[in-house]
Amino acid sequence: MRLEEQTRIARGAHDALVFIAFTARRSFRLGTLLVAVCVFSYWLVSHSPIDPVDAYVDADVMLVGPEQRAAIAAYWGLDDPPLQRFAKWAAAVAHGDLGTSMIFRQPVSEVLLERFTASLTLMGAAWLLSGLLGFALGIIAGARQGTWIDRVILWYCYTLASTPLFWLGLLLLLVFAVWLGWAPVGLGVPVGVLSAEVTWGDRLRHLVLPAVTLSILGVAAVALHTRQKLVEVLASDYVLFARAKGESEPAILWRHGVRNVALPAVTLQFASLSELFGGAVLVEQVFAYPGLGQAVVQAGLRGDVPLLLGAVMFGAVFVFVGNLLADIIYRFVDPRIRLEGSV
Amino acid sequence: MNINRKVLALVLAISLAAGSVAGCAGPRGTGADSTGALKNELVLAISREPRGGFDPTTGWGRRGQPIFHSTLLARDNDLNVVNDLATGYEVSSDGLTWTVTIREDAKFSDGHPVTAADVAYTFDSAAKSGGVVDLTVLESAEAVDDKTVVFKLKEPQSLFLSPLIATGIVPKHAHGPGYAQNPIVGSGPYKFVQWDKGQQLIVEANPLYYGPKPYFQKLTFLFLEEDAAFAAAKAGQVDVVYVPHSLAIRGVPGMRLLAVDSVDNRGIGFPSVPSGRKTADGHPVGNDVTADVAIRKAVNVAVDRRALVDGVLEGFGSPAYTACDHLPWWNPETVIKDADPEEAKRLLAEGGWQDRNGDGVLEKGALQARFTLLHPAGDATRQALALAVADMVKPLGIDIRVEGKSWDDIKRMMHANAVLFGWGSHDPLETYNLYSSKTAGVGWFNAGFYSNPVVDGYMEKALAATDENTANKYWKKAQWDGTTGWSARGDAPWAWLVNLDHCYFVREDLDTGRQRIQPHGHGWPFLANIAEWTWKK
Numbered sequence: 001m002r003l004e005e006q007t008r009i010a011r012g013a014h015d016a017l018v019f020i021a022f023t024a025r026r027s028f029r030l031g032t033l034l035v036a037v038c039v040f041s042y043w044l045v046s047h048s049p050i051d052p053v054d055a056y057v058d059a060d061v062m063l064v065g066p067e068q069r070a071a072i073a074a075y076w077g078l079d080d081p082p083l084q085r086f087a088k089w090a091a092a093v094a095h096g097d098l099g100t101s102m103i104f105r106q107p108v109s110e111v112l113l114e115r116f117t118a119s120l121t122l123m124g125a126a127w128l129l130s131g132l133l134g135f136a137l138g139i140i141a142g143a144r145q146g147t148w149i150d151r152v153i154l155w156y157c158y159t160l161a162s163t164p165l166f167w168l169g170l171l172l173l174l175v176f177a178v179w180l181g182w183a184p185v186g187l188g189v190p191v192g193v194l195s196a197e198v199t200w201g202d203r204l205r206h207l208v209l210p211a212v213t214l215s216i217l218g219v220a221a222v223a224l225h226t227r228q229k230l231v232e233v234l235a236s237d238y239v240l241f242a243r244a245k246g247e248s249e250p251a252i253l254w255r256h257g258v259r260n261v262a263l264p265a266v267t268l269q270f271a272s273l274s275e276l277f278g279g280a281v282l283v284e285q286v287f288a289y290p291g292l293g294q295a296v297v298q299a300g301l302r303g304d305v306p307l308l309l310g311a312v313m314f315g316a317v318f319v320f321v322g323n324l325l326a327d328i329i330y331r332f333v334d335p336r337i338r339l340e341g342s343v
Numbered sequence: 344m345n346i347n348r349k350v351l352a353l354v355l356a357i358s359l360a361a362g363s364v365a366g367c368a369g370p371r372g373t374g375a376d377s378t379g380a381l382k383n384e385l386v387l388a389i390s391r392e393p394r395g396g397f398d399p400t401t402g403w404g405r406r407g408q409p410i411f412h413s414t415l416l417a418r419d420n421d422l423n424v425v426n427d428l429a430t431g432y433e434v435s436s437d438g439l440t441w442t443v444t445i446r447e448d449a450k451f452s453d454g455h456p457v458t459a460a461d462v463a464y465t466f467d468s469a470a471k472s473g474g475v476v477d478l479t480v481l482e483s484a485e486a487v488d489d490k491t492v493v494f495k496l497k498e499p500q501s502l503f504l505s506p507l508i509a510t511g512i513v514p515k516h517a518h519g520p521g522y523a524q525n526p527i528v529g530s531g532p533y534k535f536v537q538w539d540k541g542q543q544l545i546v547e548a549n550p551l552y553y554g555p556k557p558y559f560q561k562l563t564f565l566f567l568e569e570d571a572a573f574a575a576a577k578a579g580q581v582d583v584v585y586v587p588h589s590l591a592i593r594g595v596p597g598m599r600l601l602a603v604d605s606v607d608n609r610g611i612g613f614p615s616v617p618s619g620r621k622t623a624d625g626h627p628v629g630n631d632v633t634a635d636v637a638i639r640k641a642v643n644v645a646v647d648r649r650a651l652v653d654g655v656l657e658g659f660g661s662p663a664y665t666a667c668d669h670l671p672w673w674n675p676e677t678v679i680k681d682a683d684p685e686e687a688k689r690l691l692a693e694g695g696w697q698d699r700n701g702d703g704v705l706e707k708g709a710l711q712a713r714f715t716l717l718h719p720a721g722d723a724t725r726q727a728l729a730l731a732v733a734d735m736v737k738p739l740g741i742d743i744r745v746e747g748k749s750w751d752d753i754k755r756m757m758h759a760n761a762v763l764f765g766w767g768s769h770d771p772l773e774t775y776n777l778y779s780s781k782t783a784g785v786g787w788f789n790a791g792f793y794s795n796p797v798v799d800g801y802m803e804k805a806l807a808a809t810d811e812n813t814a815n816k817y818w819k820k821a822q823w824d825g826t827t828g829w830s831a832r833g834d835a836p837w838a839w840l841v842n843l844d845h846c847y848f849v850r851e852d853l854d855t856g857r858q859r860i861q862p863h864g865h866g867w868p869f870l871a872n873i874a875e876w877t878w879k880k
Contacts, residue, residue, distance in 0.1 A: 049751035054787075057475050065776075066785050068477035075473020105395045105523055114540065170570055178577045185567070185575040187542045191386055192563035194537055194545070288567045290541030298394060 030320050034313055038090070041312045045305055046082040052303035053078060056102055076102055089306065099306030103298055108310035111295055116314070118188060119284065119291025121203075123276050125211040126283075130218030131269045137219065138226025138265070143253055145231050153223065161220040165279055169213045169286035176209060183209045186288040210287040217279040218272050225268050229261040263330065270326035274319045384561035385876075387583040388575055389847065390866025392541065392566040396523025399511030400465060401474030403523070406768075407867020410546060410562075411529035412511025413554070415443055415462065416504065418769060420859045420872060422671050424504060424811055427554070428457065428512060428530070434809040438499025443492045443507070450551045451514045452527070452534040459486035464515040466494070466506070478506055499807045501814040505770045532557055532874065542566060555874040562873075582850045585865050588659045588724070591846035599851050602844040603869070605861040606670060606767035608663045609728055610839035611716060613639050613761050614791040622784050627759040628792055632714045635707070636834060637694025638741065643831040643838045644690065645736050647682035651841050655727045659846055663839040665774075665822060665830050669860055671811075672771045672818035677830035687739050698740050705740035713742040717756060718763040720747030725763045728840055757790040764790075767842070767863035771818050775802050778821065778829040778836070793836035797827050845869070852879045 053073050057064045064072075073079045077088070092099055098108035141153040160168075176183040184190065188206050189198045233239060233256060242252050281293030292311065299307035390407075397403045399412050417427040432443040449457040466484035469476040480503060482495040496503060517528040526535045532554060533546040544564040548557055567575060569587055576584040576595045584598075591600060613633035620628040632638055648662030662681070667673045680686070696705040696712055705712035716733065718725040726747060733743035743761075753762055766773060775782070780799050782788035798821045805817035822830040829836060845865040849855060856875025861868050 049749070051751070051754070054750075054754075064475055064477045065479060067479040068475075069786065071479065072473050072475075103394050105398075105401060118541075170574075173571065173574050178574050181578060185578050185580055186571045187539070187565065187567075189539055189542065191543060191565060191580060192384065192545055192561070195539070284541075285568060286571060288542055288565070288571060290539065294541050 026324060030317070033320065034316055037312055037316045038309055039086075041309055042082075042086050042089075042305070045303070045308060046086075048303065050301070050303040052076070052102070052305070055302035055304075085305075089309065098310045101299070101307040101310075102304045103302050103307065104295070108306050111307060112292065112310055112314050115290065115292040115295045119280055119289070119293065121207060122188075122210055122214065122284070122289055122291060123280055125207060126214035126279075127218065127269070127273075127276055129211060129215035130272070131222060131265070133215065134219040134222025134269075135226055135262075135265050137223040139230060139253070139258065139261070141223065142227040142230025142234065142261070143249075143257070145227075145234070150227075153227075157220040157223050160216050161224075163216075165213065165217060166282045166286050168216060169210070169283055172209055172213055173286065186286075188289050206289075210283050210289045213286075214276070214279050214283045217275060218269070221272065221275075222265055222268050226261050226265050229264050230257055233257055233260045266329055267326050270322040270329075273322035274315070277315055277318065383559055384563070385559050385582045385853075386563045386565065386580065388565040388567045388572040388581045389583055389585040389869055390564065390566070392544075395474075397526045397535065397538075398518075398523035399513055400469040400476065400518075401472045401523065402476055404511045404867065405476065405509040406862060406864055408870040408873070409511030410531050410533045410867075410870060410873070411526050411535050412513065412531045413449065413457070413529075413552075414509065414511055415445070415507045417508060418859070418871070420857050422769060422859060424508065428462075429507070432507070436809065438501070438807055438809050439496050441494040441496065441503060441507075443494070445490050445492070446553065447490065449530055449553045451517070451530045452549050452551055453514075453517065454551065455514060455516060455528075456489075457512060457514075457530050458489050459492045460489075461515045462486065462492045462512055464518070465510060465512045468513070468518070469506075469510060476506065476510060481506075499809070501806055501808040501811065502770070502772045502775075504811060505772060509770075533562065536561075557874045558877040559873070576848050582853060583855075583869075584848050585869075586846050586848060588657050588843075588846060591659055591848075592657050595848045597851055598848040601847045601849050601855065601858070602659050603847065603858045603861050604661065604669070605842055605845050605863070605865075606666070606668055606769075607765065607843045607845065607861065607863045607865070608666060608668070608767045608839055609725060609763060609765045609841050609843065610663060610666070610837050611642070611729075611732065611761050612757070612764050612791050612837050613835075614759055615639070615793045615834070615836040616791075618759060622758060626755050628784065630714055630759050630761070631710055632712060633761055633791075635694060635696075637690050637696060638712060639835040639838065640831065641687040641690045641694075641739060642732070642736055642741065643679065643835050644681055644683050645687035645739055646732055646838060646840065647735060648840060649682065650735075651728060651731055655724060655731055656841060656843060659844040660841045661844070663842045665839055666766050666777055666837070667771070667774055667818075668839075668842055670769070670771075672774070672815040674819035674822040674828075674830070677822050677828075677832055679831050684739060687736075691739060691741075696740070703737075703740060704742045711742070712740055713744070714761055715744045715746055716761045716763060717746055717748050717753050719750055719753065724843075725765070729763045732838075732840065754787070757787075758784060758792065762790065765843075765863060769862045769868075771805070771814070774818065774821070774829075775806065778802070791836055793829065793834065795827065795829065795834055797824070798829050798834075854879045 053069050056072060077085060089099055100106065101108050101111050104111050137153050141150045144150050173185060177185045184206050188203065190202050239252055239256050242256060280291055281297055283289065284291040284293040295307065296311045298304065299311055393403050395401055397411060399409050403409060404412060413428045415427060415429040416424050419425050428445050428449055430444045430446050432441060434441050445457065445459060445462065451457060463484040463486040466478065466481060470478040470481055480496050480498060480500050482497050485493050487493055512530060513522065514528045529535065532549060532552045534549040536545040536547050538544050543566060546562050548560045565575065565581060572584050573586055573590050575581045576598060579597065614630040615634055616629040617631050617634040618627065618629040622628055652658060652660040652662060664678045665673060691705060695707045698705050716729050718729045729745040733745050736743060748756065766777065776788040778789060778793055778798060779802055780794040783792040783794060801817045801821035805814045805821065808814035808817065822828045823832045827833045831838065845861050854877050856872045859871060
């Protein structure tokens with residue numbers, strides 16, 4: 001009894017240590033990743049042909065004289081040498097200041113936070129939807145391999161995988177908003193209604209179409225991989241053995257199939273965060289949904305370096321956290337997998 | 344079977360629920376609501392979002408109507424300059440001191456009076472903000488008493504009118520870093536209510552506004568992409584929507600098409616000096632073929648502008664002859680007879696261009712009548728115009744090669760190649776920048792290095808004028824004074840082709856008053872006469 005207790009405490013302590021080591025290692029990796037991403041992005045931006053003053057002036061180009069252009073460049077520090085600009089920016093970031101966005105004339109951190117809160121629900125909903133739907137479709141197709149339902153699902157996935165997202169968004173908009181009138185045309189809130197009067201129902205109603213559109217991106221990938229894995233599992237020796245023992249097909253599917261294929265699905269689902277990020281850009285554009293995507297596109301097209309670098313860092317952290325979560329969840333799905341460093 | 348039935352019931356329930364929700368947001372065919380009363384609010388999808396927010400000191404409202412703010416001067420529907428917040432202005436005889444007096448009854452939406460101090464503060468801040476408000480000519484702005492502001496300029500400039508027309512006055516007591524996001528205090532016809540970023544802007548009529556009261560008490564501006572905006576119109580969710588020409592030919596039930604004249608023009612800018620030089624950045628300057636005035640004039644005369652309007656713009660436009668057609672500083676004598684290949688041939692022959700080797704392309708010495716016309720690759724209208732022009736001049740023996748490029752490439756190549764540009768502004772400064780020797784090769788101005796001392800002389804006189812009428816007289820002479828000028832009758836450094844109509848779908852029974860000629864870029868300028876808007880009786 002005493003011994004067992006001691007062992008348990010020791011194991012707990014060991015687990016905690018492993019976890020701390022794991023976190024430290026990962027944090028270090030994130031740090032180096034961020035530095036690399038920033039340097040590389042900055043190098044790219046500084047070699048892009050976009051003239052930030054032109055981009056800033058935009059449509060007023062004929063009414064802004066050379067002196068005012070010089071004033072704009074000076075105000076935003078655009079005339080400093082690139083290395084000096086980067087050093088300045090990096091020093092400010094080290095102090096927690098991400099700088100000021102040129103196009104929004106707001107602190108970058110504020111823009112990112114504002115925009116991300118807005119797209120979080122969209123991305124979250126789409127992510128869940130694509131994961132669940134993709135997994136379910138993959139299981140069905142895999143279990144019924146070769147039948148008509150499998151073929152239908154495959155056809156559906158291939159079609160979706162090769163469909164441009166913005167086009168799909170427009171199509172859904174046309175059918176559900178214009179013809180059927182079930183959904184609103186774009187925006188995250190009802191037209192002309194004050195924020196205090198916007199209900200959760202309103203928000204939900206405005207979320208459905210963009211979220212469905214965005215989720216479609218992930219459905220195909222998850223479904224196809226899940227199906228493939230399931231087909232492999234079902235052809236394995238241990239499933240053959242289970243069949244020989246006389247286990248029923250649903251039981252086999254549940255005990256050997258679903259558990260085994262959950263792992264690649266989870267990996268894929270968390271790895272898909274980067275695609276989700278990219279897809280959100282297009283979807284938000286089509287539905288005028290107020291998210292980070294719109295802001296990132298603007299930052300890139302108009303040479304807003306602080307905002308772009310801020311968004312890139314944010315994106316890197318976002319994707320990194322996604323992968324980290326996948327690693328941690330593995331442990332729960334499959335206890336055989338330990339965090340790195342534990343034996 | 345049982346499961347299928349359950350699923351079916353679920354689908355039915357969902358669609359019913361969705362249907363009932365949709366019921367409340369269904370199309371509104373007319374201005375009347377369900378009770379039959381006329382609604383006094385509008386939903387508009389006409390413009391891009393001003394991403395930097397709504398601060399006039401950094402550029403908001405300069406090309407349109409700064410609806411939350413009033414400006415010192417304004418343009419009326421004929422684009423003449425009239426008083427707004429100002430009761431008058433005086434320019435000293437040397438043109439360096441501008442004294443503006445403002446009205447007594449103007450108040451900000453929080454009840455504070457609008458004073459000369461607010462005006463001076465606005466111009467001071469704008470000059471320092473690093474925004475797109477170009478006030479480099481301004482030496483100082485000072486309030487001498489509550490109602491009088493004195494502007495000192497570094498050099499005389501009649502165009503100082505433009506910032507007085509375009510800059511919305513901000514409240515000194517309520518202006519700060521967050522103002523652009525939340526400009527609740529202003530003295531314009533509307534006051535700011537709410538901005539859902541990336542989505543919509545809601546404004547309400549300002550009860551303290553001194554000017555004519557608008558009928559519509561609430562406006563909601565949606566910031567939608569063109570396709571989504573059109574979809575919203577189809578779904579009956581907006582009252583006014585901007586549409587590109589390609590969509591304008593398709594109807595929207597319950598809405599009428601409103602095509603508004605504009606100086607949103609498209610035209611070909613030619614390099615007008617021979618090749619050989621380079622800019623400071625090392626980009627080539629000049630083109631031996633287009634440097635010949637005979638070629639430039641022949642293109643101008645041969646092109647059938649009406650055919651371009653009908654063929655490329657689906658009829659939504661008008662022929663363009665200058666950069667400023669029908670504006671107060673436009674000279675109507677610049678209109679030439681076009682679609683005249685015989686006259687073009689005569690001009691070319693007179694200029695010494697002949698097809699000696701019979702290959703269908705004219706020569707002059709060793710030079711062949713061949714040049715490249717660039718257009719931004721993503722712009723279908725400009726591409727179609729460029730190709731159509733190339734087709735039109737081909738029978739004359741002028742070989743134009745049309746190439747799509749990015750703006751960044753065009754910026755490097757534009758001094759040595761013809762470019763299909765688009766301009767159009769309610770500010771004569773634009774024509775100065777396009778044609779002055781001083782702006783040759785500066786930024787996007789005068790990319791073709793056009794230079795004519797007589798034209799320069801007129802334009803300098805226009806700038807130095809102390810009243811608008813004198814200035815306009817010289818702006819007109821710079822276009823054509825009877826012997827020379829920058830228009831197609833004179834040196835023809837440009838072949839202006841068309842002015843685009845700005846197309847909107849508006850509710851059938853919405854009366855948008857008398858529309859003025861719109862500048863390049865659609866949207867906010869449309870609201871300039873918002874006080875005239877009402878429902879048709």
